[in-house]
Amino acid sequence: MRLPASLLPAAILLCASPVFAQQLPPRDEFFWLGEINKATLVINTDEGLLDKSMAPRLAAGVAKVIADGNQPGAKRPSTVITFEPLLIKAAGEDVTLLHAGRSSQDMHATYRSAILRDDLLNLADQLNKTTATLVHLADRYASTVVPNYTNGVAAQPNSYGHYLLGFAAGLDRDAQRIREAYVRVDRSSMGTTVLNGTSWPLNRERMAHYLGFNAIVDNAYDASQISSVDEPVEASAIVTSVALHTGSFIQDVMTQYAESRPWILLQEGGANTYVSSAMPQKRNPGLLIRTRSEASTALSLAEGVVWQAHNLPPGMSDPKEQRTNTEMIDSGIAALKGWQTVMNALVINSDRALEELNSDWTASQEVADVLMRKYKLPFRVGHHFASNMVESARQKDIKPLDFPYADAQRIYRETVANTPYAGELPMSEAEFRSTLDPVAIVNHRATVGGPQPAEMARMLKEANARVAQQDQWIKTNRRHIDDSLAKLDSDFNKQLNR
DSSP states (O other): OOOOGGGSOHHHHHHHSHHHHHSOOOOSHHHHHHHHHHHHHHHHHHTTSSOGGGHHHHHHHHHHHHHHHTSTTOOOOOSHHHHHHHHHHHHOGGGGGGGTTOOHHHHHHHHHHHHHHHHHHHHHHHHHHHHHHHHHHHHHTTTOEEEEEETTEEEEEEEHHHHHHHHHHHHHHHHHHHHHHHHHHSEEOTTOTTTTOOSSOOOHHHHHHHTTOSEEOSSHHHHHHTHHHHHHHHHHHHHHHHHHHHHHHHHHHHHHTTSSSOSEEEOOSTTTOEEOSSOTTOEEOHHHHHHHHHHHHHHHHHHHHHHHHTTOOTTOSGGGOHHHHHHHHHHHHHHHHHHHHHHHHEEEOHHHHHHHHHHTTTTHHHHHHHHHHHHOOOHHHHHHHHHHHHHHHHHTTOOGGGOOHHHHHHHHHHHHTTSTTOSOOOSOHHHHHHHTOHHHHHHTOOSTTSSSHHHHHHHHHHHHHHHHHHHHHHHHHHHHHHHHHHHHHHHHHHHHTO
């Protein structure tokens, strides 16, 4: 039976119009309850669980509820018990035949997974954009030599690009975590009812495919009692890692703002910095402060999910609140957006960075390394020599480039006296000077994964490839969901227009 157009509600015709199709509704609880009802009608009609003669009328009722909810300012009920009365009003009590073998438990578990699935893709998208920015800047600053710090103290020279690739590697692990979690979230609970299935022979696999899921939650008890709690908790662990990486980077930059002559700053003005209301010389790093706050907010919300799930009997709804869980994911996205903005606002003063390196003894370990590698002196003996040299230099306020070679020779003799290695410093003055050169240290590293040019080129190439692969993964999964929903729309419209 095909309903004449004159009997179709105007809202349904509007829903099918090309103009309306461009104004996509949010994929919230209301959206997914509508999709679940559409899929139930199509599947149960095709498989003989619903009288085919009733399908067009019930489909018209479902379509009207969806179209009404999509109107500007309209209410969009988010639970089965508030959605169903609208269906009854639109199509009569017969529409509750669609509820065969269903429960709010499996329907809510399904839309929570569907929404979290979209949220994870949004998080993955911003994570990839932030990573791409890191990798781009790593390429720009591949040969820029700066101090790196351990325990808050200048430790060794390094390429700033190499440093940035280190953070990109951390974010790549976060991307891996998203991909792994996505597989576990991308499963449909529909057809499991409350906790032990139903006597109705529901086609769970077909329902999953219509809703864009790649699999079903196999165990009916797990579906709404265990798995739907695990999912937001796992997502919270990813947000936690993202926020920790963000905060770590921000704090490292913030440290420079305590210096009178930082080698790294933000471009002044706009939303990046602001002048103190009392002290005209101050340029407060507002962007850094906001981003750190966003990372802290993300950590707080992520930890809240864990506490909500703590000490609960199976199936309770405490950690399942969709709005709260989406806010948690969004907070991680906000932190990543802030980080990306910070990266684009950084100003690196390479001359000042090199000056700082040469004002301290961050190259002193290289002296011990060369003595061991080239002259077979035990590392600890060479380390003692270098440490004694640094102590002497600091007492006299002598910088590395100005340290007298004769003093180095004397300190070496004193250090190795009464040892099997007694003798003269085997390094020539030229070699001694080059060993203390921060740029040479970085360029002559031999370790796989180091900052030397050849390794930087390799790692940049691989990092860019990972960014491209992640971008394709995101697009593929979004396309799969969109194509599945488009197929559902097509098959539902066939029932609507029979």
